Amino acid sequence: MLFHSKFLPFTFVVAAFSTGSTIWAQVPENTDTIIVEEDYSLYDNVEYTEEGARRFCSPKIEGLSPAKLISIGYDYQMGYNMSADTLNSIQTSPGGGFNLNAQDAQLLSSHGMRIGFNIPVIAKTNLVWQLGGNYWEQRYNFADPASLENPMLKTLSAYGLKTAGISTTLFKPLNDKYFLLFQGSADYSGNYTLKDMMPLNYLKYSAALIYGKRPSELKQWGVGLARTYRVGEINYIPVVLYNSTDTQNKWGTEILFPARAHVRRTINSRNMLFAGYELEGQSYRMWNTSSVDAYQMRDDELEIRRGEIRLRMVYEFSLKEFIWMSIQAGYRINYRFDMDRLMNGEENYRAFGLIDDQPEYVMINNLTNPLYFNISINLVSP
Amino acid sequence: MKKLSFILVFSFIATLFWSFAPTNTGGDRLIGVWEPSNGRARVKIEKIGAKYYGKIVWIKEPIDPVTKKPKTDKNNPDPDLQKVPLMGYRMLKDFTYKGNDEWADGTIYDALNGSTYSCVIKMTNENTLNIRGYIGVSVLGRTDVWKRLVVKK
Numbered sequence: 094m095l096f097h098s099k100f101l102p103f104t105f106v107v108a109a110f111s112t113g114s115t116i117w118a119q120v121p122e123n124t125d126t127i128i129v130e131e132d133y134s135l136y137d138n139v140e141y142t143e144e145g146a147r148r149f150c151s152p153k154i155e156g157l158s159p160a161k162l163i164s165i166g167y168d169y170q171m172g173y174n175m176s177a178d179t180l181n182s183i184q185t186s187p188g189g190g191f192n193l194n195a196q197d198a199q200l201l202s203s204h205g206m207r208i209g210f211n212i213p214v215i216a217k218t219n220l221v222w223q224l225g226g227n228y229w230e231q232r233y234n235f236a237d238p239a240s241l242e243n244p245m246l247k248t249l250s251a252y253g254l255k256t257a258g259i260s261t262t263l264f265k266p267l268n269d270k271y272f273l274l275f276q277g278s279a280d281y282s283g284n285y286t287l288k289d290m291m292p293l294n295y296l297k298y299s300a301a302l303i304y305g306k307r308p309s310e311l312k313q314w315g316v317g318l319a320r321t322y323r324v325g326e327i328n329y330i331p332v333v334l335y336n337s338t339d340t341q342n343k344w345g346t347e348i349l350f351p352a353r354a355h356v357r358r359t360i361n362s363r364n365m366l367f368a369g370y371e372l373e374g375q376s377y378r379m380w381n382t383s384s385v386d387a388y389q390m391r392d393d394e395l396e397i398r399r400g401e402i403r404l405r406m407v408y409e410f411s412l413k414e415f416i417w418m419s420i421q422a423g424y425r426i427n428y429r430f431d432m433d434r435l436m437n438g439e440e441n442y443r444a445f446g447l448i449d450d451q452p453e454y455v456m457i458n459n460l461t462n463p464l465y466f467n468i469s470i471n472l473v474s475p
Numbered sequence: 476m477k478k479l480s481f482i483l484v485f486s487f488i489a490t491l492f493w494s495f496a497p498t499n500t501g502g503d504r505l506i507g508v509w510e511p512s513n514g515r516a517r518v519k520i521e522k523i524g525a526k527y528y529g530k531i532v533w534i535k536e537p538i539d540p541v542t543k544k545p546k547t548d549k550n551n552p553d554p555d556l557q558k559v560p561l562m563g564y565r566m567l568k569d570f571t572y573k574g575n576d577e578w579a580d581g582t583i584y585d586a587l588n589g590s591t592y593s594c595v596i597k598m599t600n601e602n603t604l605n606i607r608g609y610i611g612v613s614v615l616g617r618t619d620v621w622k623r624l625v626v627k628k
Contacts, residue, residue, distance in 0.1 A: 143602035218512035218620035340540040362550035
């Protein structure tokens with residue numbers, strides 16, 4: 094059978110090679126396709142030469158967007174209003190004689206670099222282990238920084254917020270259908286600067302464990318439990334993984350609920366559109382001093398619980414081979430930007446108020462919701 | 476006796492030369508039919524000249540659900556190649572044996588995304604290959620374990 098007329102000049106007989114003969118020295122110009130008649134049904138009925146050989150499921154499914162090994166990006170939120178509350182429980186805070194009035198302030202923008210990597214350390218059939226790291230910063234560009242009096246607004250204007258973290262991911266296939274997925278991370282978040290770093294005991298630890306099934310090349314799902322700071326404060330929540338691709342490889346889903354959920358439209362294997370949301374957040378230690386000496390914001394009991402929902406459209410495409418670009422546009426919806434006091438460093442676990450809504454936040458802040466954009470360039474995984 | 480000594484010495488020297496002569500017989504152990512870990516395809520590795528190539532000879536789901544015809548290389552970035560059948564496609568190319576159970580300088584093609592990666596093959600035993608595809612440097616890659624198959628009689 095002739096597969097493609099383009100290769101007709103390069104037709105040769107496969108059987109001649111299968112003997113391993115070194116007499117054949119001519120290499121065809123195009124070695125992509127064998128243009129010979131061969132009885133492929135011969136390979137329908139085979140067996141392992143090795144006893145006990147096992148098949149394992151892959152961590153990916155067909156049509157899934159490529160994993161990012163290295164990512165360098167920039168995040169930009171358009172102008173919005175921030176209403177900073179007065180600081181409650183002031184009797185337990187240090188210092189005195191400073192302006193604690195609530196204040197509304199207009200931001201022209203908030204923006205920052207986002208750099209990350211996720212490198213496979215072990216990438217074998219029966220185990221995939223990756224190590225990653227990231228550095229995200231958020232700078233707050235106030236319309237009139239000189240007018241700021243509220244200490245939280247002042248420290249945000251002077252230092253912004255930063256997160257630096259390390260992460261590890263383990264994918265352990267149990268057989269050709271079932272797998273375990275573990276992800277753990279330690280994040281160092283606050284208003285610190287490189288010259289004035291916080292102690293490492295302020296690290297925040299997150300983890301998730303998922304038990305999943307990959308019933309076909311087009312679907313994988315799983316259920317599990319996560320410890321997360323995605324909405325700002327510590328929570329223990331169930332998680333659901335659901336990745337799928339339709340048989341035409343045009344539509345699919347990439348879901349890790351509730352952290353993120355996207356519908357994927359595949360234009361081709363190197364151009365993909367997504368629509369969905371991501372929950373984003375972290376707990377930021379108020380470590381650094383304000384730029385103005387009126388109030389020392391360094392208070393190792395105070396943390397900003399930042400949680401936001403990003404409704405978005407994402408376009409990802411290959412610039413060249415393994416270099417992909419990602420462009421996001423969406424709406425940033427504030428879920429929480431409140432200040433919490435961690436007495437003696439202990440976490441306040443409220444379970445969304447279901448178990449305990451005490452203690453109250455020491456500052457209840459409000460943010461209006463702007464449009465946002467994010468652009469990144471990425472080296473993607475094989 | 477002299478003749479016998481000559482024959483013995485000649486045989487000894489010939490044996491030495493034979494033993495140390497550069498041969499590629501070790502590399503030919505790569506030849507055969509292999510299955511990637513996902514069991515989705517079977518690949519026949521052959522030798523062409525001094526190099527090794529692997530072509531797809533079996534696909535678990537050979538029919539494209541959209542066209543109802545045999546699957547083609549539809550994700551290939553070259554539009555001219557998107558109609559080439561996957562069956563028979565050379566996904567491993569240009570490997571040379573480097574000794575020490577390793578074949579290198581080759582590439583592996585992933586038909587799922589139309590990408591070609593640098594690749595090195597390591598034989599861990601006669602029936603097992605570690606196939607590592609990578610981008611630029613080996614650390615940016617992924618290893619798959621392939622098992623040797625024999626055709627049932």
